[in-house]
Amino acid sequence: MARKRRRLGEILVDWGVVTPSGVEEALQHAQAEGMRIGEAMVALGVADEEDVTKALASQYDMEYIDLERNVVAPSDTDLIPQEIIRRHLVLPLGAEDDRVKVIITDPLDLETLDMLRFRLGKEIVPALASKSKLRGFVEQYVRGDVSVDEAVSEMRSPEEEVAARVGEDEGDGEDAPIIRLVTMIITEAVNMRASDIHIEPMADRVRVRYRVDGVCMERDNIPKRMQGSVVNRFKIMAGLDLAERRLPQDGRIKMTVGGSQVDFRVSALPAYHGESIVLRILRPESAKMGIPALGFDQEDYQRFLNIIKRPNGVFLVTGPTGSGKTTTLYAAINELNRPDRKIITAEDPVEYNFTGINQVQVNDQIGLSFAAILRSMLRQAPNIILVGEIRDIEVAEVAIQASLTGHLVFSTLHTNDAPSAIARLIDMGVKPFLVASSVQAVMAQRLVRVICPECREEDPSPDERTLRLLGFTEEEIKGRTFYRGRGCNACHGLGYRGRQGIFELMEMNNTLRELAFNQAPLSEIREAARSSGMRMLLEDGRRKILNGVTTPEELGRITQTTELLTE
16 A cells, blocks of 8 residues: 655644644645645745755655755766756756666656656656756756757747737747747856857848857857847847937846846947847946955055055056956955045946945036046045046046045056056156156056866966967976866856956056156166066966966967067
């Protein structure tokens, strides 16, 4: 005679997790809302999801898996196609002979178990994990390589394309193929830690690219016939004018991805083959990262802290677009953000909001320029001022005057290295004595990709030509261990995960001020800065290679686009 299965509520009462009255309340809620009692308990807060999952495992004689404590090998996820893992929220845990252990979230989902048994041709041994932890694990470690292809294949007829093109009037709502395709693109890009999504119409297709850790990677191609539908869907989400296809437009999207609210800055640009759409993914956590996470070594870290805590002067961060200048300034401002200090910023645009900081958006169309904001700032009695970028003589002079009247001013400048900032300001028309007396420090920076910690391994044969180009000596190479990333699920096969800065911090002293005042040649300023302890970008990069942070190939990729190798 079969053993009678205990009720879920009884198990949780026996464990002391819930009271009998709590079970009764959950039963009434479940009946009223048409849900299961376990879901009702979680919804009402009488039990948490993990306790309910453990009780379900006990009820159905299944193994309970805590994915925070059980390690799933990346190779195990290859046992089931990633498309099925994502669609049905299952996860293989290993195989032995003709049996495959699979983590599921619902012990009564017999249809999925039968499908897996048929697809794999093996016996399925189910184990149970909570839905939220399993979803989080799959989103982080399992990449859906065929999701876009699936969404594209669902466009079955011209009539369906027309329905999707209307955008908000589809009868299918979220089930419309174009909406699912666009949502999938955005979700996948966020999960892959991309900074940008590029939708680029071409002669015979629409190319989709993600920028991950500063490098563009081609993800998929969408058929040309779907170009109008896809572009219009992005424009609708961003609140752009669908009828305007001749002029550039800018907008924003807010949506929830993986349980978190994510903001996107959207740009539509008319191009030869149609409107090009770029979504900039704005991540508040990246803007509010602490100074130690930027990648300073201990010596430069202390110097940086000492400089930004001075009461007045100008601190400049230089480098090309995408080198992390704004993130560095945000980290400095976040460090200084205290109730006893007033901080005002002028930005174009304001991408991240900081509590306790007065942030002003530049709007040139109504005359609200950097210079106009700066002048008004000074009447607001700030202690610290951040100017997004010094673009011309007007902004430069107001910023320097502000620093000379007792304000600490942060800003950015586009130069290749730190000493060049002095020459750049003088070339703009700023008087040399003002540059010499106001600038406290200049820091140049670049971003290099960091070797993925999950697949980091020794590189038995690093390229000697690259090492020589980067300035390594025979003594430095001999007996040294270099590292590389093998490529794994965590880094999507790239071998790199995340980025760190390489820095060139030039702190002004009497010698450098005198050279600036006398408009000395750039080579003399650079040599004096090095003599006073400035470590060059390439030198900081070499140190990070020797410490196993990045690879010679990555530093070579960054420096080949600059004049650093000629130094």
